[in-house]
Amino acid sequence: LRKPASFARRAAGLPSTFPPAHVPAELRAEIIPFDSGFAFPQLLPDLTCFADDALGAHRAQALQYGIGQGHPELRAWIADYMNRDGCRLSGANILIVNGAKGGLDLICRLLIDEGDAVVVGAPMYFTAIPIFRTFGVEFVTVNQDADGIEVGELRHTLQQRAQQGLPPPKFIYDVVDFHNPSGVTATAQRRSELVDLAREWNIFLIEDNPYRRVRFRGESLPTLKSLDADGDLVFHVGTFSKLIAPGLRLGWIAAHESLIARLIRLKSDGGCSPFMQQVVLGFCQSPHFTTHVRKVQDTYREHRDRMLAAVKRELPGVQVAIPEGGYYLWLTLPANVNSDVLASRAEEVAVHIIPGSRFFPSEDETTLARARRYVRLSYSFATLDQIDEGLKRLGPIYRSLASG
Amino acid sequence: LRKPASFARRAAGLPSTFPPAHVPAELRAEIIPFDSGFAFPQLLPDLTCFADDALGAHRAQALQYGIGQGHPELRAWIADYMNRDGCRLSGANILIVNGAKGGLDLICRLLIDEGDAVVVGAPMYFTAIPIFRTFGVEFVTVNQDADGIEVGELRHTLQQRAQQGLPPPKFIYDVVDFHNPSGVTATAQRRSELVDLAREWNIFLIEDNPYRRVRFRGESLPTLKSLDADGDLVFHVGTFSKLIAPGLRLGWIAAHESLIARLIRLKSDGGCSPFMQQVVLGFCQSPHFTTHVRKVQDTYREHRDRMLAAVKRELPGVQVAIPEGGYYLWLTLPANVNSDVLASRAEEVAVHIIPGSRFFPSEDETTLARARRYVRLSYSFATLDQIDEGLKRLGPIYRSLASG
Numbered sequence: 001l002r003k004p005a006s007f008a009r010r011a012a013g014l015p016s017t018f019p020p021a022h023v024p025a026e027l028r029a030e031i032i033p034f035d036s037g038f039a040f041p042q043l044l045p046d047l048t049c050f051a052d053d054a055l056g057a058h059r060a061q062a063l064q065y066g067i068g069q070g071h072p073e074l075r076a077w078i079a080d081y082m083n084r085d086g087c088r089l090s091g092a093n094i095l096i097v098n099g100a101k102g103g104l105d106l107i108c109r110l111l112i113d114e115g116d117a118v119v120v121g122a123p124m125y126f127t128a129i130p131i132f133r134t135f136g137v138e139f140v141t142v143n144q145d146a147d148g149i150e151v152g153e154l155r156h157t158l159q160q161r162a163q164q165g166l167p168p169p170k171f172i173y174d175v176v177d178f179h180n181p182s183g184v185t186a187t188a189q190r191r192s193e194l195v196d197l198a199r200e201w202n203i204f205l206i207e208d209n210p211y212r213r214v215r216f217r218g219e220s221l222p223t224l225k226s227l228d229a230d231g232d233l234v235f236h237v238g239t240f241s242k243l244i245a246p247g248l249r250l251g252w253i254a255a256h257e258s259l260i261a262r263l264i265r266l267k268s269d270g271g272c273s274p275f276m277q278q279v280v281l282g283f284c285q286s287p288h289f290t291t292h293v294r295k296v297q298d299t300y301r302e303h304r305d306r307m308l309a310a311v312k313r314e315l316p317g318v319q320v321a322i323p324e325g326g327y328y329l330w331l332t333l334p335a336n337v338n339s340d341v342l343a344s345r346a347e348e349v350a351v352h353i354i355p356g357s358r359f360f361p362s363e364d365e366t367t368l369a370r371a372r373r374y375v376r377l378s379y380s381f382a383t384l385d386q387i388d389e390g391l392k393r394l395g396p397i398y399r400s401l402a403s404g
Numbered sequence: 405l406r407k408p409a410s411f412a413r414r415a416a417g418l419p420s421t422f423p424p425a426h427v428p429a430e431l432r433a434e435i436i437p438f439d440s441g442f443a444f445p446q447l448l449p450d451l452t453c454f455a456d457d458a459l460g461a462h463r464a465q466a467l468q469y470g471i472g473q474g475h476p477e478l479r480a481w482i483a484d485y486m487n488r489d490g491c492r493l494s495g496a497n498i499l500i501v502n503g504a505k506g507g508l509d510l511i512c513r514l515l516i517d518e519g520d521a522v523v524v525g526a527p528m529y530f531t532a533i534p535i536f537r538t539f540g541v542e543f544v545t546v547n548q549d550a551d552g553i554e555v556g557e558l559r560h561t562l563q564q565r566a567q568q569g570l571p572p573p574k575f576i577y578d579v580v581d582f583h584n585p586s587g588v589t590a591t592a593q594r595r596s597e598l599v600d601l602a603r604e605w606n607i608f609l610i611e612d613n614p615y616r617r618v619r620f621r622g623e624s625l626p627t628l629k630s631l632d633a634d635g636d637l638v639f640h641v642g643t644f645s646k647l648i649a650p651g652l653r654l655g656w657i658a659a660h661e662s663l664i665a666r667l668i669r670l671k672s673d674g675g676c677s678p679f680m681q682q683v684v685l686g687f688c689q690s691p692h693f694t695t696h697v698r699k700v701q702d703t704y705r706e707h708r709d710r711m712l713a714a715v716k717r718e719l720p721g722v723q724v725a726i727p728e729g730g731y732y733l734w735l736t737l738p739a740n741v742n743s744d745v746l747a748s749r750a751e752e753v754a755v756h757i758i759p760g761s762r763f764f765p766s767e768d769e770t771t772l773a774r775a776r777r778y779v780r781l782s783y784s785f786a787t788l789d790q791i792d793e794g795l796k797r798l799g800p801i802y803r804s805l806a807s808g
Contacts, residue, residue, distance in 0.1 A: 024468055037469075044467040051455040063448040063649035064428055065441070098502055102673035131672040245467035249677040268535040269506035273653040273680060 032390035035352035038381040050282035066274030070096025086226030100239040117169040123359035148186025178326025181376035215325040216301040303379040314395035327380040436794035439756035442785035454686035470678030474500025490630030521573040527763035552590025582730025585780035619729040620705040707783040718799035731784040
């Protein structure tokens with residue numbers, strides 16, 4: 001057989017130990033899922049009446065082929081939603097995609113030729129690593145501090161690359177609100193600097209912003225998209241996974257109309273389901289949307305607080321910044337505790353955690369040594385009791401490693 | 405800005421006059437949509453109870469992240485459905501995708517490097533043309549007769565390419581049941597010959613088979629997948645668009661487990677919606693599925709017969725083969741009638757038809773001259789009255805061109 005010759009390249013570097021697919025029902029009762037970005041089950045809303053409406057009054061549209069770019073009313077709703085958040089968009093700037101991941105994949109198809117460099121943070125959202133790798137990218141990493149991605153370091157890196165005659169990276173990828181995994185929210189100044197740098201160097205920005213409304217306190221800072229004065233620099237990737245439910249698999253890209261036109265041509269799947277889009281539109285236009293978002297904020301705030309308290313109680317010597325939103329705590333372990341070992345030992349007591357090494361695209365020894373200081377704990381899917389119980393099980397393991 | 409350098413290549417050859425996106429509600433009442441592959445509206449089933457069940461009893465799974473490969477029960481149902489049709493598959497051989505188009509796109513991502521040759525029929529399913537083009541393929545066309553794709557001609561072409569030192573094509577793409585647009589159903593012998601040829605030359609086959617159950621008479625012939633003795637030659641692409649409704653945007657790829665494993669890694673969107681899959685599973689497992697498929701067959705048979713009669717009545721001198729299933733009539737016009745002109749004049753009387761030139765990937769003058777003899781008429785979306793009325797409007801235009 002003519003083998004898929006390109007596959008070896010495209011899949012190069014995909015981790016062989018990719019986590020097995022699982023659904024909640026497959027998790028044994030004793031497992032504490034601190035690895036999971038699943039939604040808290042009690043937050044999955046009742047969408048029955050919106051589905052009934054879509055399949056009843058809207059059936060002739062919802063079950064027929066739709067428009068590739070997405071439902072016009074839903075795109076208008078998203079544009080308005082983002083405009084209330086400082087943007088200047090219309091429905092023409094929006095493309096409905098198969099979740100944020102589908103959006104990232106599509107943007108790569110537009111922008112990336114094999115061997116192109118892309119800028120990512122270290123650490124970074126781990127699911128984006130294999131997506132970007134399937135396009136054969138070179139990762140250019142930039143560190144993150146408590147204020148966000150280190151723009152000064154990035155400027156220096158870009159200058160060095162230019163001096164070496166290397167082409168500029170195709171895009172800079174970042175999560176500025178409640179970063180996954182670090183929990184960091186970039187400061188307003190850092191956001192401005194990042195957009196200015198990208199503009200100066202003519203490099204696209206991909207703003208992946210799934211958690212923006214999962215904010216526990218304080219005011220939102222400007223999105224990168226809202227700082228994109230000419231509108232042609234930033235691809236904003238949004239999703240309904242955290243606003244409504246992950247199982248919808250619906251997200252969006254907000255970008256310049258000319259770029260959206262190109263993305264539409266590469267989105268060959270006939271468009272996202274008009275039925276699903278009608279369900280989402282119904283929910284978004286209803287009063288449930290606002291009350292649901294508040295419930296999401298209140299629930300995850302309570303989960304975060306419970307987990308912070310348990311970490312302080314059970315893991316003395318661990319550093320943890322308090323995230324203002326999102327799903328995750330990012331722990332820095334004492335120098336003598338290896339997070340790969342901690343995660344492996346945690347498995348033995350049925351606590352699933354993700355060691356820092358999963359969040360760095362490089363695999364050189366310096367990076368790995370640094371990565372082993374970190375652990376990501378998710379508080380989204382576990383119950384409050386599971387949060388207490390999970391850290392109670394982690395405590396003795398951690399303390400034996402820390403004192404070893 | 406760093407322009408998307410690869411786009412020019414990827415979108416090269418996309419027709420600038422791509423048909424505008426539309427939904428049924430946008431069609432003015434006087435328009436007769438013989439261009440449309442939409443489902444007949446009265447055939448869009450009531451899925452309310454299945455949606456309610458998915459969002460009620462199954463909510464914790466349906467609205468959560470799912471398994472990338474697809475819902476295990478739905479994959480098992482599809483494997484069983486195909487096994488009753490002569491295949492030997494399990495759920496491990498199935499990947500749920502975003503409609504058949506999403507499946508074709510994904511297979512191209514696995515197999516195609518820019519410049520690779522692929523074999524397609526002439527004419528061919530026109531939506532596949534831009535999908536394949538975005539991957540930078542070279543089209544190798546092979547003619548079709550009343551028995552299907554001309555395997556003898558294809559063998560000759562492959563030999564010629566080999567003599568010229570050209571690499572073999574990466575795949576052969578065909579629609580063997582009720583071909584779109586030609587309506588041809590490949591004979592059993594032609595199917596065997598095609599699979600044998602592909603095996604002999606070690607070339608993958610993509611069997612795109614959306615209409616298989618939309619059969620009006622007689623027994624089904626073996627799918628290419630059922631003839632794939634070792635199971636590693638044929639990618640079968642199926643869809644629920646014609647079995648249930650296009651708006652679901654759900655289809656599947658059936659292929660060797662090792663190829664499915666590779667496709668899963670390239671399907672970066674987090675999997676298709678588990679909610680949507682649960683709705684489809686509920687419908688497929690219910691008694692509605694069988695009665696609905698029968699209703700689909702009965703309805704489109706009646707539409708086909710009505711259109712055949714109207715064509716004979718209104719378009720004397722036009723040749724038309726009687727399709728045993730599917731959505732389309734493929735007309736061969738007298739030599740002096742140009743289908744591009746006919747389609748353009750038909751627009752003036754609000755009848756939408758698609759000229760043959762849209763169904764050929766080559767644009768050389770010989771091909772175009774041949775293509776101008778053909779017209780595709782769809783009978784799926786129009787009512788019986790619209791079928792009569794549309795051909796009544798086409799009649800005088802056609803006759804004036806034929807006698808001109």
